[in-house]
Amino acid sequence: MIRSRSVQVLVLLVSTTALTFAQTKPRARDLGVPFDGTPGPNNAITDVKGVEVGHTTLISGAGKLKVGEGPVRTGVTAVLPRGKESKDAVFGAWFTLNGNGEMTGTTWVEDSGFVDGPIMITNTHSVGVVRDAVIAWKVKRGKPDMEGYWWSLPVVAETWDGYLNDINGFHVKPEHAFHALDSAHTGAVEEGNVGGGTGMICNEFKGGIGTASRVLDAKSGGYTVGVLVQCNYGQRDQLRIAGVPVGREIPEHTVWKDDVGSIIIVVATDAPIIPTQLKRIARKASLGLGRNGSFSGDGSGDIFIAFSTANPEAASPKGIHDLKMVPNDQLDPLFLATVQATEEAVINAMVAAETMTGVNDRTVIALPHDKLREVLKKYNRLTK
């Protein structure tokens, strides 16, 4: 069966990539795109200590669409706030800029103030299989759930990859969710055509997974903010990079007339902030998109989730918990870092993604690096 084979191949590919990624592929800053703020060592969500990211990438088949057979251009990405060995929840909150999408589990995130378990991202039509797989994965790993006495309300988000992927073929299976979870790791994060981002399109360039981080200075607490996006939104002519109208300067090979895409944004921090504050953080991600020119069209599922790895054991059912909280008056550096890291993560996704051909031989081009540099130079914004 084609799909299984491709999975095997891709699993190997992903693992290899994980080891060598940072050395071999330029990122947006490497190309001379100016960004504000100081990134962490990996310029990735994993700069927030404890956060792990894993991908399952499914690529197989080519040519004409046969529903159920392919071509397949999809996958699953897992973000584990405290890593895969922890059963401890994190404080969390979410926000919707435009709601044409799905993020399961948010009703309880909203009311409990916690994200309990991993945050998964996949394609629109595979949210269900991934959701139930997260429960199965938890059941498999833990005694307390064996009898099912405690329930699970997993967080699974999506964007739509049906332009390149046989989305109605339902190619994501439980084992692909398990693999994304089991292969999650700290350190550099694979970007571009990987995981849930495999078949995604961003500003009519090839999109996918992108990430970035910011480290605050000591007087602002020295906290880290990390962002990971699954980037699938936008019209070419709206795209700004570092304020420069890059989209209009590269009008070639557009994909469609309408903004039919979406973006999932995950914001992580180690700052000790409570859910009310995390909700504000999630909302600020909108401003990063604003900087890049998004107008968040009707077809967009622009859904953001933020969590803090501080305050371990706050979800424990027993005792009275001791918490730490950054005062509201000191949140500005975290807000600004969120905006900046979101802005950069989206561009990183486009810079990392490679030209892909999928269903019915449709091709979506990668953002051309040389051309990007030329345009930045034209507008006096190239940094190197």
Next chain:
Amino acid sequence: MIRSRSVQVLVLLVSTTALTFAQTKPRARDLGVPFDGTPGPNNAITDVKGVEVGHTTLISGAGKLKVGEGPVRTGVTAVLPRGKESKDAVFGAWFTLNGNGEMTGTTWVEDSGFVDGPIMITNTHSVGVVRDAVIAWKVKRGKPDMEGYWWSLPVVAETWDGYLNDINGFHVKPEHAFHALDSAHTGAVEEGNVGGGTGMICNEFKGGIGTASRVLDAKSGGYTVGVLVQCNYGQRDQLRIAGVPVGREIPEHTVWKDDVGSIIIVVATDAPIIPTQLKRIARKASLGLGRNGSFSGDGSGDIFIAFSTANPEAASPKGIHDLKMVPNDQLDPLFLATVQATEEAVINAMVAAETMTGVNDRTVIALPHDKLREVLKKYNRLTK
């Protein structure tokens, strides 16, 4: 395989029940419980023209829990706002009284103002399989989705049946969702231990599916409001029926100390109201629960969705739509009907449910009809 066999049996059982239900089983009013307002002909959500309800009921096995083998006490319920043949969405809105639960698709319900497709209810750990199955069912039935160019964000809700059901056995399969959809019908609605409600517990009596309706008088527009609940919440000693402290008067065979359950409430109306107004309707369902004594505990997923079957074609992408709207100043009869029908639907669920023995031979008793009548009489509230 035990499970498949039981499904077959139950499908037959359900169909039979559908034909004869109204005649053979008493409902709360038949027992002399006083309720206000005028119900429709079926005193059911299906009194709202076009609404169809289908159930798949899965009951098999007995004795000690073997995860993956049973015992199975679960199912799927489908509510189709315009019936299974329609592809037209309805105006809709949702509300959470307590968020320890899941209702997928609500992000887009909130932002679009529409419920597009069926509303499904199942157990907590089967939300995913039912969700993707709804997409598959749509794909199977329709041309426009074949290439996956338009996405689906199905509405699937849940309550937790792990006290009686092998919930971590994941016994709900796509075909069970298909069956609930395909067997949906107008007319009398099966209540009690059926569909998603099969293994549910309400105020420590056996719970499940319940329904009720109200028809407004002509000067209030003559509209119908129908409610369907999957009822799985509550502590015995809080239960009030028609204001009478029935729970305390029947203290036998309680189940647990804590309110660990949930309730999903679906409110349908044919009144031409817009999403802003439907959100208010959804919120008012809380007051029906209040009448019955609920305090909506931390473990509750009390999630409500309301829709209006008026204004067909409002979701069509083309043209400028002509809508009808009841003024806000005329909403009171609809609000009151929602409260009343919710109050009654919950009691109907308990009255219809039968004593059930499930996982590890745990038994949950039905609300004893004779004892209920005795208590109502003691408090001078028995109507017949």
Next chain:
Amino acid sequence: MIRSRSVQVLVLLVSTTALTFAQTKPRARDLGVPFDGTPGPNNAITDVKGVEVGHTTLISGAGKLKVGEGPVRTGVTAVLPRGKESKDAVFGAWFTLNGNGEMTGTTWVEDSGFVDGPIMITNTHSVGVVRDAVIAWKVKRGKPDMEGYWWSLPVVAETWDGYLNDINGFHVKPEHAFHALDSAHTGAVEEGNVGGGTGMICNEFKGGIGTASRVLDAKSGGYTVGVLVQCNYGQRDQLRIAGVPVGREIPEHTVWKDDVGSIIIVVATDAPIIPTQLKRIARKASLGLGRNGSFSGDGSGDIFIAFSTANPEAASPKGIHDLKMVPNDQLDPLFLATVQATEEAVINAMVAAETMTGVNDRTVIALPHDKLREVLKKYNRLTK
């Protein structure tokens, strides 16, 4: 000028009342109404340590309405979460069951998680004067505001008393807000026709201010929950007291056909809970209204605010704060206490209020105590 004189009189009256109130007026429990749970020593919001309540009651004139001259039946109530000497904010959150009303300051309550300053309640058309007066009162009392460098966003709520009061005469002046603040006290709270509640109507009986409290048992933390309501909602025939259809049994002297009123509910607790949790507390107040039969009509401004006096200094702009938090899993006793205290506070308001004649000689009768006892007896619910 009639108004000024009446204010003087009333200020004296209020002070006197404060000293003797508890001894001389029966409350709902004294009349034999059954309520669950254990109240605190005053059965009042002031049982939460630190909370102070003050009223300014304005009653003057009689007969035909002359806008600007009277009759006047209105006032201001102040709830100070930490008393009038504190400048420390409290964690807070709010909820709207039906939004036909005003509570200023809530945008920042929502986003900051704090209530900073007093919670004021008055009539609909005096929200503005009271709001600015709170700022003036703060400016007068404190150095840091002198230059206006820090702003204030006071919380002021209202219900509509225009049936009995010359509401368009704008009789509430800044000094009335000051007096309510300056006269705030701990201990017993005046109920009925006082403060903001002076001219209010509840279930077509005379309404106004009511309060109640619950003390949790030691194993639930021993916390106190206090509720204060300004009660101005409801149709007579919907009124249930302790589940008994009292409204229908006392059909005399109803006021109007429609539910045009509102209710403001303030919930206080000393339990260390964070804003996310307080929002849930605020929402649960709905269920107390549900028990009393409300359907929350279109004209209702049913707006609730909850705060916790724990975690002092959490709003301080400096440092990293140490907080305490009750786990979500232990919130149920607080939820139940909120529902119970809300249920009782509303009945207390009606029991305390006295028949009042106002604008154009309109009279609204008090809930007749003897008749209430008769009805409770008829339905076997009288406790003494």
Next chain:
Amino acid sequence: MIRSRSVQVLVLLVSTTALTFAQTKPRARDLGVPFDGTPGPNNAITDVKGVEVGHTTLISGAGKLKVGEGPVRTGVTAVLPRGKESKDAVFGAWFTLNGNGEMTGTTWVEDSGFVDGPIMITNTHSVGVVRDAVIAWKVKRGKPDMEGYWWSLPVVAETWDGYLNDINGFHVKPEHAFHALDSAHTGAVEEGNVGGGTGMICNEFKGGIGTASRVLDAKSGGYTVGVLVQCNYGQRDQLRIAGVPVGREIPEHTVWKDDVGSIIIVVATDAPIIPTQLKRIARKASLGLGRNGSFSGDGSGDIFIAFSTANPEAASPKGIHDLKMVPNDQLDPLFLATVQATEEAVINAMVAAETMTGVNDRTVIALPHDKLREVLKKYNRLTK
């Protein structure tokens, strides 16, 4: 008394300005700032037919702050969705990007879906007086309110002008609100140091009132979207204009270290859209701020309200209303217009505002037009 005199002067000034404004002052486009989209004839919110805007501008005194005496640099702006002669409400909705501010009346906007009456903007400490004045203004003008039988819940928003204005002097009086309402007019809108914007600061340049509009092409329905802002937010070094880092290039005469300001955004359209859709419009305004570099700091009250002048009489209490609705799938041009007009209105506010000296001789400089042109040229973005 100095203040009264200055009001007289200013009223004359405002009237004069209204007649000559368009001819004499350059706007952002006139300076060569590139913006997308097609503005209406006035490039103002008043391009939406029926919308009227009025200002009262209060400037008096100089030198050292004496609370209650001045210096005064404040005012009131009124936006009347259907003009001052209409009593008809408009469909409306609101959104908060950061909640450190006030907009009264929003609880009922949210729940009713209507904005009933004018939208007023003033300084933080004058919200109350303006709110009650709107009621008084309505009472004065209309029979139905004479007895106060119907209530009013005015929409009044604010930003904080205490850096230049004696905000704790409470210089805004009811007659200033009346004047803003009574002088409201169609046509060109005064920008900069006028009305509620008189003492405001934006990105550490002088800010205030700004406006812009967009007209959709015929195939998008030909609708108009107009935006008016009271602009008081932002740090200099974050400011981008047309994507160019203007703030960093003009580092002179900054005001403070922190983002302590706010922005109120009013979006008007004649497109027939319902409240659910207007809420989305209001939310999109965030992206216009994002384009200009805002990160929406903790101290910001970034509160937005949107309304549609279509569907007259939808708020009438009688009958069943006929509405028109643009399908969700056709909203993108409206979303984009909202983002574009917001982006431009903020820049227009800064371009129009003039250097001002206020309390304690503090001076805030205007955005220097020549320098702005230089910077745009440096980054190859100057259009003329």
